[in-house]
Amino acid sequence: QVHLVESGGGVVQPGGSLRLSCAASGFSFSRYAMHWVRQAPGKGLEWVAVLSPAGDIRIYTDSVEGRFTISRDNSEKTVFLQMKNLKPDDTAVYYCARDPIAPAPDYFDFWGQGTLVTVSS
Amino acid sequence: EIVLTQSPGTLSLSPGERATLSCGASQSVRSNYLAWYQQKPGLAPRLLIYDASSRATGIPDRFSGSGSGTDFTLTINRLEPEDFAVYYCQHYGSSPLITFGQGTRLEVK
Numbered sequence: 001q002v003h004l005v006e007s008g009g010g011v012v013q014p015g016g017s018l019r020l021s022c023a024a025s026g027f028s029f030s031r032y033a034m035h036w037v038r039q040a041p042g043k044g045l046e047w048v049a050v051l052s053p054a055g056d057i058r059i060y061t062d063s064v065e066g067r068f069t070i071s072r073d074n075s076e077k078t079v080f081l082q083m084k085n086l087k088p089d090d091t092a093v094y095y096c097a098r099d100p101i102a103p104a105p106d107y108f109d110f111w112g113q114g115t116l117v118t119v120s121s
Numbered sequence: 122e123i124v125l126t127q128s129p130g131t132l133s134l135s136p137g138e139r140a141t142l143s144c145g146a147s148q149s150v151r152s153n154y155l156a157w158y159q160q161k162p163g164l165a166p167r168l169l170i171y172d173a174s175s176r177a178t179g180i181p182d183r184f185s186g187s188g189s190g191t192d193f194t195l196t197i198n199r200l201e202p203e204d205f206a207v208y209y210c211q212h213y214g215s216s217p218l219i220t221f222g223q224g225t226r227l228e229v230k
Contacts, residue, residue: 035219045158045166045209047219059218095165105218107156107211109177111165 002026002110004096009115012086016119020081022096022112030054030074033104036081038092039114048094050105051079059105063089086119093117123148123212127222133230140197142225144210149190154214157186157195160224161206169208170195197227205229 008020022034036048049060049070058070069082079096093116097108124147134140144155153173158166168177170186173193183198197204210222 044224045160045211045221047221050218106154106213107168107171108158108166109168109171111167113165 002098004098004110004112006094006096006112006115009094009117011118011120013121014087014119016086017082017084018086018117020083020094020096020115020117022079022081024077024079024098027098029077031102033099033102034070034072034079035097035099035105035108036070036079037095037097037108037111038090038117039095040089040092043092046092049081050099052104053102083117086117088119091117091119123150123215123220125210125212125220125222127208127210127225129225130223131226131228133228134200135230136200136202138200140195140200140204140227142195142197142208142227144188144193144195144222146191146193146212150193150212151215153189154212155186155188155193156211156213157184158209158211159204159206160209166209200227202229 003025005023035050051070055072067085072079093114095114096112098110100109126145128143155173157170160166174186185196187194207224207226209224213219
């Protein structure tokens with residue numbers, strides 16, 4: 001069955017960097033676009049970024065453009081989110097999610113359990 | 122930018138009753154590209170409905186989606202205890218690419 005497992009979250013100071021990973025299993029990873037979605041504590045959902053199956057098309061929400069980079073390693077079935085110049089407003093649980101329809105972006109049919117990123121001094 | 126507004130913010134009902142949750146869009150949603158998710162505390166969201174009215178795999182038929190243009194509805198018939206959660210609508214397919222509503226909390230009366 002489809003399984004997505006995020007890792008890499010933690011506490012980081014403002015201006016710092018962090019790299020999140022999402023390991024996928026149970027499906028043909030290289031055929032699907034992958035997304036990152038975040039949720040600040042006690043708040044709603046916010047879409048962050050999407051990456052095409054081949055890794056050649058990346059789209060970001062405005063608030064992270066130029067600071068975050070989404071990438072993937074199809075041989076390792078993993079999608080990454082490199083986050084730089086982190087701000088307190090980036091504090092959230094970060095979920096990776098699968099996009100079931102090509103071409104993306106669409107809805108999300110499977111989600112990981114999330115990893116918490118806390119930006120605080 | 123399409124803004125999604127969900128109402129009510131909180132809905133208090135009893136098991137066995139019917140829940141009607143609304144999602145209004147600031148502009149017409151192209152091709153009814155609207156999804157609904159359920160989220161329970163501490164867990165990831167779960168896809169319920171996509172393309173406004175198509176049920177996702179494994180979702181009970183007491184969940185149904187309807188609507189078009191700017192007005193969409195999630196209906197839950199005969200509420201079960203496990204249905205009490207937060208529900209989000211999501212638009213996709215146009216710029217900005219993906220937006221969510223602010224959520225409706227369905228609580229036990």
